Amino acid sequence: LFxxxxxxEKERLINYWICEGFIKEHQVVKRAMNKGYAILGTLIRANLLADAGTEVVVMHDVVREMALWIAYNFGKQKET
Known part of the structure; x- marks a missing residue:
C-alpha cells in the first residue's frame, strides 16, 4: 500500500492495475488506460480517492486504514 x-500518479496506478490483471484489456493499451481512468473517476466520485491535481490522487486516511485492516486479516486467515 502507498x-x-x-x-x-494516476497513470502509474492504472499500469499497476493492468499488470495485476484487474483491467483485462491489456492487449489494447489505449482501451485499458481509458477503462482505468473510468475506474478512477468512479473511485473519486465515491470519495474513496481524492483528486489531488490533474495527474495525481490521494487515498483518504480512513480508506487506507480499512485497506490495511482487511489485508492484515486476510493474511491471518491464509496462515490458518
Missing part, C-alpha cells in the same frame, strides 16, 4: 497522504 504511504499515508502519498500522491499517487
Amino acid at each position: 504511504p499515508e497522504d502519498h500522491e499517487i
Whole structure:
C-alpha cells in the first residue's frame, strides 16, 4: 500500500492495475488506460480517492486504514 497522504500518479496506478490483471484489456493499451481512468473517476466520485491535481490522487486516511485492516486479516486467515 502507498504511504499515508502519498500522491499517487494516476497513470502509474492504472499500469499497476493492468499488470495485476484487474483491467483485462491489456492487449489494447489505449482501451485499458481509458477503462482505468473510468475506474478512477468512479473511485473519486465515491470519495474513496481524492483528486489531488490533474495527474495525481490521494487515498483518504480512513480508506487506507480499512485497506490495511482487511489485508492484515486476510493474511491471518491464509496462515490458518
